[in-house]
Amino acid sequence: MLSKGAAQAMKDTKDKKVKKAKGSLRVGLVAADPLRILGLQTIFPDGGPVEVVPLSVPGALDASGVSLILIDSACTEHIFELLATFRRTRPRFRLMVLGLEEDHEHIQRIIGAGAKGYLAHSAKESEIRMAIDVVQDGSVWAPRKVLARLLESTSAGAETTTKPAKEPKFTKRELQVLRLLAAGHPNxxxxxxxxxxxxxxxxxxxxxxxxxGVDNRIALSVQAVNQKLLLKR
Structure with missing residues (x-):
């Protein structure tokens, strides 16, 4: 039987873990391969700023306390249908797909289906960390050629929209942030x-x-280039 001191120490340790978990980013992981789950949990150990929570497909659709979901495409033969279901039932979730495919057209279809990011199974730890940061910040993570195509399509749409009545004026700090954002840096x-x-x-x-006059970071980057906002002083 534990002494009062030992019991209190265990309680304090548990309370600290709970507090850390509350302050961390909880990332849901839908994967069937135990090694995939273990690998990501090793990258993001307990008590860190990111907590990986393994989920089944039904569990992910009903999950609470998570804002970002990683889906291993190897766990389903119907990844596009699954993404469509998430978009319909949990539109606030940010979705990232892990997969073997590195074909740019396939990845563009994944992004077009609602995913905010795509990572190959061979992605390095630093790439995984950066991708999660970028997606959590509201941007899209994908190979450069895919992003270029997305920017082109966004740019084409932006050209047809009405520009602000007045030329926007930025503070010195806002310009510094805009230049770094346009260069692809996460928050x-x-x-x-x-x-x-x-x-x-x-x-x-x-x-x-x-x-x-835009509602997302990609459109902001496009407008910054198209309207030559980065040249402002």
């Missing part, structure tokens, strides 16, 4: 570069989108 990297916290970066990005 944490922008924060480190400028010496500000992530919350402040998000506030600047929100202000930039409002001033430019």
């Amino acid at each position: 944490p990297a922008i924060g480190r570069e400028l010496g500000i916290d992530v919350g402040t970066v998000k506030k600047h990005v929100g202000n930039l989108m409002r001033k430019v």
Whole structure:
């Protein structure tokens, strides 16, 4: 039987773990391969800023407390149908797909079906971490050629939209954020570069989108280039 001191110590340790879990990003993982699950849990161990939560397909569709879901395409023969189901029933979820396919057209179809990111099974740890950061920030993670095609299609649509009545005016800090964002940096990297916290970066990005008249980071990057906003002083 445990002494009062030992029992209290165990309780304190458990409470600390709970507090850490509450402050971490909980990422759902839908995968059938135990090694895939173990590999990602090794990259993101307990108590870290990211917590990997293994889920079944039904469990993922009914999950709470997660905002980002990683789906291993090897666990289903109907990945496009599954993505469509998520879009219909859980539209707020950010979805990323893990897969063997590296064909750009296939990956573009995955993104077009609602995924915010695609990672090959061979992706390195640093790439996985960065991809999660980028997608959680509201951007899309995919090979450069795929992103280029997405930007082209977004740009074509942007050309038909009405430009703001007045030319947007930015603060010096907003311009710094815009240039780094257009270069593909996620919020944490922008924060480190400028010496500000992530919350402040998000506030600047929100202000930039409002001033430019767009509702996502990709469109903001496209407009920044098309309207030569990066040349402002």
